Amino acid sequence: MEKLLDQFSYGLFFWQLLILVVLVLVLKKYAWKPILNAVNDREEGIKNALASAEEARKEMQNLQADNEKLLQEARAEREAMIKEAREVKEKMIADAKGEAQTQADKIIKQAQQTIESEKQAAVAELKNQVASLSVEIAEKVVKSELSSNDKQLKLVDDMLEEVTLN
């Protein structure tokens, strides 16, 4: 210890302290501050870049999910449209069929009615014809029957006979 104290040089101590303090101050201004700032900035930059990359990745994922969703929606829409179209088609066909049926039914009915009325008209015509023919025939028959006295008498007799039978 005594030797250490004996060795102790105040001059060296003075210079050392001076040099060190000046060195700390000078380096602080010209080296450490710019270096630490640059390192900090760079680290900050890397952190930011990583964060934004992560964000971009997430955005990408979102976009992809959106795309998928859109695709799904589009697919569903298409499906729905096709289904609707099919339904419409079927309905149209069914409607058309129904319409046609009723139309046909109506036409048939009309036709039947027409036929019926034609038939009735024809029958009426026939009846009239038959009636007039019958009258003509009856006229001719009556004319011929009543052309002689004998025949008139005979007729009366016959009729009377019939009456008695009743």
Next chain:
Amino acid sequence: MHRFLRHHYLSDMQREFTVKILAFLFFMAPLFGMAQHELNGKGAEVGKDDKRSSIKEFINHHLLDSYDFTLYTVDEENNEHVSLPLPVILWDGGLKVFSSSKFHHGEEVAEVNGDFYKLYHNKIYKTDAQGALEFDDHHHPTNAKPLDFSITKNVVTMLLVSILMFLLFRGLAKSYSKNSGIPTGIGRFFEPLVVFVRDEIAIPNIGEKKYKKYMSFLLTIFFFIWFLNLLGMTPLGVNVTGNIAVTFGLALLTFLITTFTANKNYWGHIFWMPGVPKLMKIVLAPIELLGVFIKPFSLMIRLYANMTAGHVVIMSIIGLMFLFKNWIGSSLSFSLAFALSLLELLVAALQAYIFTMLSALYFGMANEEHHDDH
């Protein structure tokens, strides 16, 4: 720390091999040494003792600060060295500045404006024209010592390291704006270390909220200590961080920053420890107060002792090379010195880390917020 460990440790297989070789050399060395003793006889013994003490002196000399930057010695006997003289600055009734070459490595008395100064055991004393020194009972000179603000070898080294750090980190700071936020060149190596100090030392110990104001100090001392430790391993032979005045200065700054940025909670824990009986509070206060000084003191001693010990061990082993003077002993010393140098390389970083880490820990304590749970 993993980074340093990974760098400096050999792979398992290589290490095993190295250990085997070292063990073999270690057990064989005394045999060779003994054989040489018998051959050379007594003369060698004396020469060896001489060498031993000169090595010891050399190590001691190396550990100390110096007034000139000695690169290498040309002729030891005539005290001829190739060295850079440095300015000596004294305050002795007025400022006195002169080149350290005037001392001639302590051989001669330096004369400045009619005053005479002599270098003795690495200290400057005021003497008469002949350079006579008077000694007390403990063999310490009693001559007057002028106030000494010399630019010594350690000061020059610190200045060089400061300039190096300024250029290095200024370059790193500038490279960001030039290259859109990415460092270039050597900054690529140092930026992770800056981030390491921030993420592994400052934030865990001080906390996310308050670490920023301590960052400049922590970064500066980390690299300052580390670079000085590494420079200590070069053949330049500087030993700055193994000097008690330097580590004292470093620890003092940590102490001052801790003390002046401490919050109420910190002082509360020292003078009136919450959650203990009143009597204990009175007993604890002086102990805690002592702790305030012991913490930075331990910082000072730890760094000083580690670096000094490392230098002594490595230099001693290198010195052994010259003592053995045979191929097997010297190569053993070389291998040992090499292995220990690798270890010292690790220690250089480790001590810088520990000093910074503990400083951050003390700053963290000074800034701890009040908790109700104790």
